[in-house]
Amino acid sequence: MACFLVPATEAIVATVIRKAMEAKGVKPEKVKLNRDGRIETAEKLPFTHKLKWLTNLLWGGSALLAFEHVWHGEVVPWFPFLTAAADPADAAEMLHEMSTVGVTMAVLITVVWLGMVAVSGALENRALKPQAAKN
Amino acid sequence: MTLLVTVFAAIVATVKWYKDAPKGEMKLGILCWMYWGASIMWLVDAVFEYAELKAEYFTPAPADMLNDLFLGLSVVALGLIIWLVRLLVADPRGVVRGALFQRKA
Secondary structure (H helix, E strand, C coil): CCCCHHHHHHHHHHHHHHHHHHHHCCCCCEEEEEECCEEEEEECCCHHHHHHHHHHHHHHHHHHHHHHHHHCCCECCCCCCEHHHHCHHHHHHHHHHHHHHHHHHHHHHHHHHHHHHHHHHHHHHHHHHHHHHHC | CHHHHHHHHHHHHHHHHHHHCCCCCCCCHHHHHHHHHHHHHHHHHHHHHHHHHHHHHHCCCHHHHHHHHHHHHHHHHHHHHHHHHHHHHHCCCCHHHHHHCCCCC
16 A cells, blocks of 8 residues: 555655765775785775665665555555545555555565675675785 | 566666776766665565565466556666666767767867
C-alpha cells in the first residue's frame, strides 16, 4: 500500500546526516600500505562514503518500489496521492502495513549495510595488519 | 516473479560492475544499488506474503505470474533508464560534450 514510504523516510534522514557530515569536511585518514614490497600511501574510505552505500540502497529500492505502487494503482498523481488515504478503513490497513512490512524493509536494509560496513572494516584492518607487524 | 527478475538484474549488474572496476566509467554502481535495494525490499514483501499464504505462495495463478513478470521487466527497464540518464548527464568519456561542441581546427 505504501510500505516504501518508511525506507524513503530513512533515506531522507540518512542523506541529511551524510550532507551535514560532508559539510564539516573531515579529511580522510591517510595510511601506508605495503604492496609487494612497495610502500604506497592510500586514503581510508571515509564514513560518509560508507553512509552513501546506505542512502543509495534506500533511494534506489524506494524509487523502484514506488513504481510498483503506481503499477498497482496504490499511488496516484493527484491528492491525497495514496488511494488508501481516501478511506479511513484503508488508511488504517495502510498504516499497519507501513509499521510491519515497511519497518522490516528499512531494518533489513540497515542490517545489510551494517554487514557491509563490518566486512569492509575487517578488509581494511587485514590490509593494514602486515604493515603494522613490520613496524 | 518480480523479486526473481530484480535479483537476476542485480547479479548481472554487479558482475558487470566488477568487470568494469576500478575505472567505473560506465557508472554501473547506480544500477547495482537500485536493484539490490529493491530486491531486499521485495524479499521482505515475499516473506510477509509467504507467512500469510504458506505453500500457496509458490503456486501463483498464471495471470498473476505473467503480471508480476511484466512488472519485473518494467522495473528493470526503469532502472536502466535512470542509469542511462545519469550516465549521459555525468558523461565520463565526454562523448555528449564532444557531440554538442564542435572543435575548431
